[in-house]
Amino acid sequence: MKKLLFYLPLSLLLLSLLCIGTLGCTAPKEPDPPQPSDSETETATKPEEPAFFDLFSDGAYRCAIVIPKDASSVEFRMANQLLAFLISNTKVRTSLVAEDQLDGTFEHLILIGETDFEESKALYQGLSARSAAVEIKNGKLCIGFQSIESGTRVVENLIDALQTTEKNEISLSLPYQDAYTALPNADELPAYLNATTIDCGDNSKMAHAVSDKESFLSYCQSVEALGFKKTNVREQAGNLFYTFEGENDYVYAYFTAYNNEVRVLTGPTDSLAPIDLSCNAAETHTPYIASIPQPDNGLGYIFRLPDGRYIIYDGGYDGGDLVYTTLRRLVPEGEITVAAWILTHPHIDHYGAFSDYMKRHSNDKSIKIEAVMLNLVYTDYYDIKTSERTEDCTSDVEAIRKALKGSLSSETRVYKLHTGQVLKFGSVEAEVLYTPEDLIPQPLANVNNSSLVMRLKFGADSVMLLADTAYESGPILNKLWGSYLKTNILQVAHHGQWASVEEIYHSIQAETLLIPAVTWRLKEYLMIKEGVSTMKAYLKYAVDLYVSGDEMQIIELPYVIQNNKNAALQAVNPDLVN
Numbered sequence: 001m002k003k004l005l006f007y008l009p010l011s012l013l014l015l016s017l018l019c020i021g022t023l024g025c026t027a028p029k030e031p032d033p034p035q036p037s038d039s040e041t042e043t044a045t046k047p048e049e050p051a052f053f054d055l056f057s058d059g060a061y062r063c064a065i066v067i068p069k070d071a072s073s074v075e076f077r078m079a080n081q082l083l084a085f086l087i088s089n090t091k092v093r094t095s096l097v098a099e100d101q102l103d104g105t106f107e108h109l110i111l112i113g114e115t116d117f118e119e120s121k122a123l124y125q126g127l128s129a130r131s132a133a134v135e136i137k138n139g140k141l142c143i144g145f146q147s148i149e150s151g152t153r154v155v156e157n158l159i160d161a162l163q164t165t166e167k168n169e170i171s172l173s174l175p176y177q178d179a180y181t182a183l184p185n186a187d188e189l190p191a192y193l194n195a196t197t198i199d200c201g202d203n204s205k206m207a208h209a210v211s212d213k214e215s216f217l218s219y220c221q222s223v224e225a226l227g228f229k230k231t232n233v234r235e236q237a238g239n240l241f242y243t244f245e246g247e248n249d250y251v252y253a254y255f256t257a258y259n260n261e262v263r264v265l266t267g268p269t270d271s272l273a274p275i276d277l278s279c280n281a282a283e284t285h286t287p288y289i290a291s292i293p294q295p296d297n298g299l300g301y302i303f304r305l306p307d308g309r310y311i312i313y314d315g316g317y318d319g320g321d322l323v324y325t326t327l328r329r330l331v332p333e334g335e336i337t338v339a340a341w342i343l344t345h346p347h348i349d350h351y352g353a354f355s356d357y358m359k360r361h362s363n364d365k366s367i368k369i370e371a372v373m374l375n376l377v378y379t380d381y382y383d384i385k386t387s388e389r390t391e392d393c394t395s396d397v398e399a400i401r402k403a404l405k406g407s408l409s410s411e412t413r414v415y416k417l418h419t420g421q422v423l424k425f426g427s428v429e430a431e432v433l434y435t436p437e438d439l440i441p442q443p444l445a446n447v448n449n450s451s452l453v454m455r456l457k458f459g460a461d462s463v464m465l466l467a468d469t470a471y472e473s474g475p476i477l478n479k480l481w482g483s484y485l486k487t488n489i490l491q492v493a494h495h496g497q498w499a500s501v502e503e504i505y506h507s508i509q510a511e512t513l514l515i516p517a518v519t520w521r522l523k524e525y526l527m528i529k530e531g532v533s534t535m536k537a538y539l540k541y542a543v544d545l546y547v548s549g550d551e552m553q554i555i556e557l558p559y560v561i562q563n564n565k566n567a568a569l570q571a572v573n574p575d576l577v578n
Contacts, residue, residue: 062093062094062095062105062106062107062108063092063093063094063095063106063107063108063109063110064094064095064096064097064102064106064108064109064110065079065082065083065094065095065096065097065110065112066097066098066099066102066109066110066111066112066115066117067079067096067097067098067099067112067113067115068098068099068113068114068115068116069098069099069100069101071098071113072113074148074151075112075113078112078113078143078145078151078152078155079096079112079113080096081155081159082110082112082155082158082159083096085159085162086170089162089170090170092170099115099116099117108139108140109139109140109141110140110141110143111140111141111142111143112143113143113144113145114144117140117142119137119138119140119142120142120144122137123135123137123142123144124144127144127145127146128146128181129146129147129227130146130147130149130150130181130182130183130184130227131145131146131147131150131179131180131181131182132144132145132146132147132150132151132153132154132179132180132181132182133145133154133177133178133179133180134154134157134158134176134177134178134179135175135176135177135178136172136174136175136176136177143155143158147182148182149182149183149247150180150181150182153180153182154178154179154180157178157180158178161176161178181227182247183227183228183229183245183246183247184226184227184228184246184247185246185247185248185249186205186246186249186251186266186267188226189223189226189251189264189266190219190222190223190226191207192207192209192211192219192262192264193209193211193215194209194210194211195207195208195209195262195264196208196209196441198378198440198441199378200265200377200378200437200440201376201377201378201379201381202267202271202376202401202416203267203268203271204265204266204267204268204271204416205265205266205267206263206264206265206266206437206440207262207263207264208261208262208263208440208441209261209262210259210260210261210262211255211260211261211262212260213240213255213257213260215262216240216253216255216262217240219253219262219264220242220244220253223242223244223251223253224244227246228244228245228246228251229244229245229246230242230243230244231243231244231245231275232275234420234422236420236481236484237257237480237481237482237484238257238258239254239255239256239257239420239480240254240255241253241254241419241420241421242254243272245269245272246269247269248268248269249266249267249268249269250266250267250268250269250271250272251264251265251266252264252265252266252267252272252418252421253265254418254419254420256438256480258479258480259479263437263438265418265437267416270413271414271415271416272415272416273371273373273415273416273417273421273423274423275421275422275423275424276423276424277339277340277370277371277423277424277425278307278424278425278426279307279309279337279339279426281307281308281309281426282307283305283306283307283426283427284306284308285304285305285306285307285308286304286306286556286557287303287304287305287306287428287458287556287557288303288304288554288555288556288557289301289302289303289463289489289514289554289555289557290302290303290304290326290330290552290553290554290555291514291516291546291548291552291553291554292315292316292322292323292326292353292548292552293322293326293548293549293550293551293552294316294317294322294516294518294548294549294550295317295319295320295550296317296349296518296521297349297495297516297517297518297521298314298315298316298317298322298349298350298352298353298516299313299314299316299344299349299350299467299468299491299495299516300312300313300314300315300316300322300323300326300353300516301313301314301465301491301514301516302323302326302327302330303456303463304330305339305425305426305428306426306427306428306458307425307426308337309337309338309339309370309425310327310330310336310337310338310339311338311339311340311341311342311425311430311456312338312340312341312342313342313344313465314342314343314344314350314351314353314354314467315341315350315351315352315353315354315357316349316350316352316353317348317349317352317353318348318352318353318355318356319352319356320353320356321356321357321360321361322353322356323353323354323356323357324357324360324361324364324367326552327367329552334366335366335367335368336366336367336368337367337368337370338367338368338369338370339370339371339425340370340371340372340373340423340425340430341354341369341371341372341373342372342373342374342452342454343372343373343374343400343452344374344451344452344453344465344467344468345436345447345448345450345451345452345467345468346376346382346393346396346397346399346400346447346450347393347396347447347448347468348396350467350468351396351399351400354372354400354403355399355400355403358403358406358407358408359403359407362407362408362409368409368411369408369409369412370411370412370413371412371413371414371415372404372408372412372413372414372415373414373415373416373417374400374414374415374416374417374452375416375417375418375435375436375437375452376397376400376401376416377436377437377440377450379394379397379398380394381436381440381443381444381450382394382396382397382444382447382450384443384444384445384446384447386445388445389445389446391446391447393447417432417435417452417454418432418435418437419432419433419434419435419437419438419480420432427458427459428456428457428458429456429457430454430455430456430457431454431455431456431457432452432453432454433453433454433455433477433480433481433485434451434452434453434469434473434476434477434480435452435453436449436450436452438473438476438477438480439472439473439476442472444472445471445472446470446471446472446499448467448468448469448470448473448494448499449469449470449471449472449473450473451466451467451468451469451470451473452467453465453466453467453469453473453477455487458557458558459557459558460558461488461489461557461558461559462487462488462489463487463489463490463491463514464485464487464489464490464491464508464510465491466490466491466492466493466494466500466504467491467493468493468494468495468499469493469494469500469501469504470493470494470499470500470501471499471500471501474493474500474501474503474504475501475503477504478501478503478504478507481507482507483507485504485507485508486507486508486509487508487509487510488510488511488512488559489510489511489512489513489514489559490505490508490510490512490513490514490538491514491515491516492513492514492515492516492538495515495516495517495521495522495525496515496516496517496522496525496531496534496535496538496547497525497531497534498525498528498530498531498533498534500534502533502534502537502538505537505538505540505541506537506540508541509541510538510541510542511541511542511543511544511561512542512543512544512545512546512559512561513538513539513542513544513545513546513565514546514548514555515545515546515547515548516548517547517548517549518547518548518549518550519547519549519571519572522547522572523572523573526572526573526576532576535576536576539565539569539576542565543561543563543565544561544562544563544564544565545564545565545568545569546568547568547571547572565578566578
C-alpha cells in the first residue's frame with residue numbers, strides 16, 4: 001500500500017494518545033517462570049534480557065507501535081488490534097506510527113511487520129513460510145509474520161499474555177517469545193500426476209488417478225512436507241488410507257489395491273469427522289437395534305450405544321413422526337442424545353423421515369443431535385438420463401441440503417464421510433466401507449449405487465448396513481474389501497430385492513438378517529425370478545431373519561441366535577423353508 005502517515009494528531013488523541021510509563025526493568029524478586037505459549041517452537045532464552053517488559057501508567061515516556069512505511073493492510077490491522085487493546089485496558093500513551101515518521105520522542109517501540117530496524121530484520125531471517133514470531137530484543141517488542149493465519153495467532157497470544165493489574169500496569173514475564181506456523185490450505189497441494197480433478201460439492205474436491213502404491217506413498221510424503229499434519233494412517237485389505245489436516249482444509253487420500261486407483265479428497269476441516277466421538281458417560285446400557293415402523297418399504301433403524309446415546313440410520317419415509325415417536329417409545333421421558341444421524345442416499349424412503357423430523361421437531365431441546373453424517377456429491381450427479389434409465393434426484397439432494405442448513409441446531413455438526421474411515425463412539429466402531437466417491441468418475445446408472453455402506457462393531461457383533469447397494473456399487477464394494485466383509489448381522493441390500501449383487505452375500509456370510517420391508521411387499525419381490533435368486537444368496541448362511549414392518553422390533557446385543565429363519569419364511573414364502 002502507499003506510504004501512510006499513521007501518527008495520530010493531537011486533535012484525535014482522546015482515545016489513541018494516552019499516558020505512557022517507563023519501559024524497562026523491574027526485578028525486585030525472582031521472576032515467575034515463563035508460561036508455555038500456544039506456539040510450535042520457542043527460541044532460546046537470552047540471559048541479558050530484563051525480568052519484565054513493563055508499561056506503567058505513571059511514567060514519562062511515550063510508546064509507539066511502528067509499522068513499515070509501506071505497510072500492508074494486514075500489518076495495519078494487526079497494529080490496530082494491539083493499539084485498541086492498550087487503549088481499552090491501560091492509560092499508556094500509545095501511538096500508531098509509520099517508521100518513516102518516527103521521531104526521537106518515542107523511547108519504547110513495538111515493531112509490527114518487516115520494518116527497517118535491525119531487530120525486525122533479524123526476526124524475519126528466522127521465519128519460514130506461513131510462520132510468525134514475537135520476541136523482545138534490545139528493549140523493542142518485535143512481531144513478524146509470513147501468513148495472515150500465523151500473524152493473527154501470535155498477536156492474539158501476545159494480548160492474552162499481557163497482564164493487567166489494579167495499578168493499570170501491563171507487563172510481560174520475560175523472556176517472552178512466541179512462534180507459530182500456520183498449516184497450508186488445499187489450494188497449495190501439488191497436483192497428482194495424470195489426475196482428473198472433480199468438484200464433489202459441499203466445498204469439497206477430488207483428484208482421481210490410476211496410479212501405483214509407491215507413487216501414492218510418495219505423494220503423501222509431499223503433502224506432509226508441505227506442512228499438513230498427518231493425523232491418521234490405516235491399511236486394510238491391501239488398501240491405504242491417509243488423513244492430513246491443515247489450518248482450514250483437510251486432505252483425505254486413499255489407494256485401492258484391486259484397481260490401482262488413487263483418490264485425493266479435500267474439504268473444509270470442520271466437515272471432517274473426528275476419529276473419536278466418545279463421550280464421558282459410563283457404558284452401562286444394554287445396546288440394541290430397534291427398527292423404525294414403516295408404512296411400506298422405508299429403511300430406518302435406531303442403535304443404542306453402551307453409553308446410552310443413539311445412532312439413527314436413515315429413518316424411512318416422510319409424512320409422519322416415524323423417528324420421533326420411535327425415540328419416545330424407547331425413552332418416554334427425559335433427554336435423548338443422538339450421537340449420529342446417518343443418511344445413506346437421496347431416496348425419499350431413506351431420507352424422508354429426517355427431512356420430516358427437521359420440520360416438526362428440530363426445536364425440541366430434549367433431543368440433542370450431535371452430528372449428521374452423509375456423503376452427497378455434486379447435485380447434477382444424481383440426474384440420470386441414459387438409454388436404459390431416467391431418474392432425477394436433484395430435488396431430493398437439495399431437500400437434504402436445505403434441511404441441513406435451515407433446521408439443525410448450531411451445536412449439531414455435519415460430517416462428510418469417506419471410504420476407509422473408522423469412527424469411535426466409545427467401545428463401538430463405525431467403519432465406512434463405500435461412498436459414491438468410489439464410483440466417481442464413472443456416472444451413476446441408478447441412484448441406489450450412491451448408497452453409503454457402513455459397519456457398526458459392538459464387541460463380538462458386527463452389523464453391516466448395505467442400504468440400497470446395487471449392481472454398480474456392489475462389485476466395487478466386494479472387490480475393495482473381499483473376505484474382510486464377513487459380518488454376523490446384515491441389513492440386506494435394497495429391502496431384500498433383486499437389484500443387488502449376490503457375490504456380496506457370499507463374502508459377508510451373515511447369520512442374522514435384517515430386511516427393511518413389510519411382508520406383503522417382500523412377497524411381491526419373490527414373484528420375480530431374480531428376487532428368488534437373490535434371496536437364496538443371502539439366506540444361504542442365515543439362521544435368523546427379521547422382516548421389519550409396521551411394528552417396532554428390538555434386537556438386544558450381544559446377539560443370541562434364535563433359529564427363527566424358517567418361522568419368518570413361512571409368512572413370506574414357504575417354498576424357501578429348509
